Amino acid sequence: MSLTRDLTHEPKKCTPSMTSPNEKNEQNLTPADQAAGQSVAEEGAVQPAIQSGGQQKTFKDTPLKLESGAALSPFTIAYETYGTLNDDKSNAILICHALTGDQYAASKHPVTGKEGWWEIMIGPGKPIDTDKYFVLCPNVIGGCMGSTGPASTNPATGKAYGLEFPVITIADMVAAQTHLVESLGIKQLFSVIGGSMGGMQVLEWASKYSDRVFSAIPIATAARHSSQNIAFHEVGRQAVMADPEWKSGCYLEENTNPRKGLAVARMAAHITYLSDNALHQKFGRNLQEREKITFGFDADFQVESYLRHQGFRFVDRFDANSYLYITRAMDYFDLFAEHDGILAGAFQDTKTRFCVVSFTSDWLFPTKESRQIVHALTANAANVSFVEIETDKGHDAFLLDEPEMLSAIRGFISAAARQKGLT
Amino acid sequence: MNSHTPSPHDHTTRHDHLIIKTMISPNARVLDIGCGDGALLELLREEKNVDGRGIEISQKNVNHAVAKGLSVIQGDADQDLINYPDNSFDYAVLSLTIQATKNPKKVMEQLMRIADYAIVSFPNFGHWRIRWQILAFGRMPVTDKLPEQWYDTPNIHFCTVKDFVTLCKNIDARVEEAITINKSGYEFSDKVPLFIHNLLGREAVFLLSKNKR
Numbered sequence: 001m002s003l004t005r006d007l008t009h010e011p012k013k014c015t016p017s018m019t020s021p022n023e024k025n026e027q028n029l030t031p032a033d034q035a036a037g038q039s040v041a042e043e044g045a046v047q048p049a050i051q052s053g054g055q056q057k058t059f060k061d062t063p064l065k066l067e068s069g070a071a072l073s074p075f076t077i078a079y080e081t082y083g084t085l086n087d088d089k090s091n092a093i094l095i096c097h098a099l100t101g102d103q104y105a106a107s108k109h110p111v112t113g114k115e116g117w118w119e120i121m122i123g124p125g126k127p128i129d130t131d132k133y134f135v136l137c138p139n140v141i142g143g144c145m146g147s148t149g150p151a152s153t154n155p156a157t158g159k160a161y162g163l164e165f166p167v168i169t170i171a172d173m174v175a176a177q178t179h180l181v182e183s184l185g186i187k188q189l190f191s192v193i194g195g196s197m198g199g200m201q202v203l204e205w206a207s208k209y210s211d212r213v214f215s216a217i218p219i220a221t222a223a224r225h226s227s228q229n230i231a232f233h234e235v236g237r238q239a240v241m242a243d244p245e246w247k248s249g250c251y252l253e254e255n256t257n258p259r260k261g262l263a264v265a266r267m268a269a270h271i272t273y274l275s276d277n278a279l280h281q282k283f284g285r286n287l288q289e290r291e292k293i294t295f296g297f298d299a300d301f302q303v304e305s306y307l308r309h310q311g312f313r314f315v316d317r318f319d320a321n322s323y324l325y326i327t328r329a330m331d332y333f334d335l336f337a338e339h340d341g342i343l344a345g346a347f348q349d350t351k352t353r354f355c356v357v358s359f360t361s362d363w364l365f366p367t368k369e370s371r372q373i374v375h376a377l378t379a380n381a382a383n384v385s386f387v388e389i390e391t392d393k394g395h396d397a398f399l400l401d402e403p404e405m406l407s408a409i410r411g412f413i414s415a416a417a418r419q420k421g422l423t
Numbered sequence: 424m425n426s427h428t429p430s431p432h433d434h435t436t437r438h439d440h441l442i443i444k445t446m447i448s449p450n451a452r453v454l455d456i457g458c459g460d461g462a463l464l465e466l467l468r469e470e471k472n473v474d475g476r477g478i479e480i481s482q483k484n485v486n487h488a489v490a491k492g493l494s495v496i497q498g499d500a501d502q503d504l505i506n507y508p509d510n511s512f513d514y515a516v517l518s519l520t521i522q523a524t525k526n527p528k529k530v531m532e533q534l535m536r537i538a539d540y541a542i543v544s545f546p547n548f549g550h551w552r553i554r555w556q557i558l559a560f561g562r563m564p565v566t567d568k569l570p571e572q573w574y575d576t577p578n579i580h581f582c583t584v585k586d587f588v589t590l591c592k593n594i595d596a597r598v599e600e601a602i603t604i605n606k607s608g609y610e611f612s613d614k615v616p617l618f619i620h621n622l623l624g625r626e627a628v629f630l631l632s633k634n635k636r
Contacts, residue, residue: 415493
C-alpha cells in the first residue's frame with residue numbers, strides 16, 4: 001500500500017510551496033546520480049523556456065476535444081516544412097515524430113544545433129524527396145518544442161499547466177494534426193510516415209482518417225503498446241517523479257528542474273533503442289579512459305559513460321512533464337481494443353497503400369508486431385508491402401543509414417506517386 | 424518458395440509468365456503467391472495495368488520487389504493465405520511454387536477461395552525425360568529446370584499433369600484452359616489429348632475457375 005502511495009502522484013495545482021533545504025539532500029541518490037548531477041550542474045541547471053518552432057499555428061476557435069473527455073483550447077502546433085506545396089495541394093507528406101523527437105526532422109535543431117533527426121530520409125534527392133514533395137513535420141501535442149504541452153501556460157491560471165495538463169493520447173495528437181493539415185488546405189495527404197510512436201500516429205491516421213491518407217508508412221511500430229514497453233515507460237516516469245526537484249510536477253513554478261530523474265529515464269530508455277549485439281560491438285567491456293577497474297561507482301565502462309552522456313544531453317532539450325505525458329499516450333495506444341480485439345476492424349475497406357517496415361534486432365517493437373498489422377491489412381485485401389530489414393542496430397535503425405530500408409521506402413513512395421499521378 | 428533463381432531479365436525469359444499474362448484480363452486484381460522478386464507482377468503492371476500484390480517467402484526477394492514499387496509482403500503460402508478474405512482478387516497466381524508447398528491441396532483450396540480464378544504453373548513430373556531418367560538410371564531426375572539433388576531441393580511435392588487434373592477434380596475446380604510447354608518452347612493447347620501434355624510438356628500452366636454447382 002505504502003509503495004503504491006509513494007509512487008502515485010495526484011495532479012495538483014502548482015502553487016509555490018515551502019521548500020525545505022532537506023528536500024535537496026542527495027543521500028538517497030546513487031553515486032552515479034550524484035555524478036550525473038554534477039555534470040548537469042556544469043551545463044547550467046536552469047529549465048529552458050519552451051522552444052518555439054520555426055512556424056506555429058494557434059487554434060483559438062476550434063477546441064481540441066480529447067479522448068479523456070477534456071478539451072484543449074486554445075492550442076498551438078509548432079511545425080517545420082520542407083519543399084513546396086503544389087497547386088492542387090496533392091504532394092504533402094506528413095512526418096510523425098517519435099517519443100523524444102520533434103519537428104526538426106530535416107533542419108538544424110535550435111537547442112542542440114545538431115542536424116535534423118531524419119536527414120538521411122528527407123531532403124533533395126532523398127527517399128522523401130523535397131524537390132517533389134511538400135514535407136510537413138509538426139511537434140506533437142504534449143510536446144515541448146512549441147506545441148501546447150504541460151510546460152505551456154494554462155490560460156485559466158496564467159501559470160504553466162504542469163500536471164493540470166490533460167492526459168493526451170495518440171488519437172489526440174493526430175486529431176490536433178488534422179487541424180493543422182486542414183488549415184493548410186490539404187484535403188488528402190500523399191503520405192503519412194513515421195517510426196516508433198510516429199508509426200502509431202501513422203496507424204491512427206490510416207485507421208480514423210483513411211480517406212485523407214493516400215499512402216502510409218508505419219515503421220518499427222505496433223498497433224498497441226506491449227506490456228514490456230509499458231513497463232519500461234513506467235520505470236522512466238518513476239525516475240522523473242522520484243527526483244525531488246520534480247516537485248509533483250510544479251518544478252517550473254518552483255524554479256527547479258528534475259534533470260537527474262529525466263536523465264535516468266533517458267538512460268533506461270536508450271538501452272531499449274539499441275540491441276545486445278550493437279552494445280557489444282560498440283563498447284564491449286571496454287573501460288573508459290582508464291587502464292583498469294577502480295573498485296568504485298564511477299563510470300568505469302564506456303557503456304556507462306555513453307549512457308550518462310545520452311541522459312545529460314537529453315535534459316537540455318526535453319521537458320520532464322512532457323516525457324510523462326507522451327510516454328502515457330503511447331501506453332494507452334491500442335487499436336485492437338478500439339475494434340473489439342480485432343485489428344482488421346481498424347482498416348475496414350481501406351484504400352490506403354501501406355508499406356510496413358520492421359527491423360530484425362528491434363526488441364522494443366519486434367517484427368511480430370508489424371506482422372500483426374500486415375495480417376490485419378491483408379484481411380481487408382489492402383494494398384500492403386512489408387519489409388523486414390536485417391540489421392543489428394535495434395529499434396534505432398529507423399533513424400540510421402540502412403540502405404535496404406531507404407531503397408524500399410524510395411521504391412514504395414515512387415510507385416505511390418505514379419498511382420496518384422504525381423510525377 | 425519459388426524454386427527459380429530470380430534474374431534481372433526474368434520477366435523476358437520465363438515462358439510460363441508470358442502464358443500467364445495472356446490468361447489475365449487488363450486492370451484485374453492479382454495476387455501472386457511465391458512471387459520471387461516480383462518479375463511477373465512487374466510484367467503484369469506494365470502490360471496489363473493490374474492491381475497486383477505478392478507474397479514471397481524470401482525476405483531478400485521481398486525487399487527487392489518493394490524497392491521496385493511492388494506491393495509484396497513476406498509470407499508463406501502454406502500459412503498466410505488464410506488471412507485473405509473470400510473472393511478478394513480476380514486472379515490468384517501460383518507460378519512454379521506449388522511443388523514447394525507443404526500441403527498443395529490446402530493451398531489450392533485457398534486459391535479458389537480467395538480469387539475468382541486461379542492460375543497455376545508447375546514442372547510436369549510426367550515428362551518423358553524424367554520418366555526416362557528414373558527408368559534408365561534408377562535415380563531421381565536432375566534436369567536443367569530442376570537442377571537440385573533430391574536432398575537439397577525445395578521442391579517436395581512433384582506431380583504430373585494427370586495428377587494435377589485429378590487434384591482439380593477433387594477440389595471442385597474447373598479447368599478453363601491448360602497449356603503445356605515442351606523443351607523447345609512449343610506450346611500444346613487444349614486440343615491435344617491429355618497423355619500428350621503429360622508426356623511432352625515440361626511445364627504446365629492451368630487456368631482454373633470455381634465449379635458452379
